[in-house]
Amino acid sequence: MSEREATANGITGRYYETDAERVLEFVGERGTAAVAQNIEGYAMLKVRPTPDGDELERYYGFDMALDHAAELLGVSPSDLPVPDPAADMGM
Numbered sequence: 041m042s043e044r045e046a047t048a049n050g051i052t053g054r055y056y057e058t059d060a061e062r063v064l065e066f067v068g069e070r071g072t073a074a075v076a077q078n079i080e081g082y083a084m085l086k087v088r089p090t091p092d093g094d095e096l097e098r099y100y101g102f103d104m105a106l107d108h109a110a111e112l113l114g115v116s117p118s119d120l121p122v123p124d125p126a127a128d129m130g131m
Contacts, residue, residue: 049121050069052067052068062079072113073088085102
């Protein structure tokens with residue numbers, strides 16, 4: 041496991057970057073959720089059911105985006121493992 045991946049409570053959080061976005065993907069027994077931000081790291085966070093899925097909602101704050109991601113997975117936000125490189129997402 042690298043610093044870009046964290047696992048806890050049966051959920052794996054993976055952080056990676058594409059040409060256009062910073063992506064934090066969560067995979068658990070109950071499904072997936074993703075939080076994405078532009079590559080520059082200053083725009084609103086987009087919550088999606090999957091990394092490539094349709095945007096469900098946008099948030100300024102990382103905590104609110106994590107709340108929504110946790111809701112999609114049916115867990116508490118505190119159950120979501122956030123890899124260190126993703127800790128500064130949000131505005």
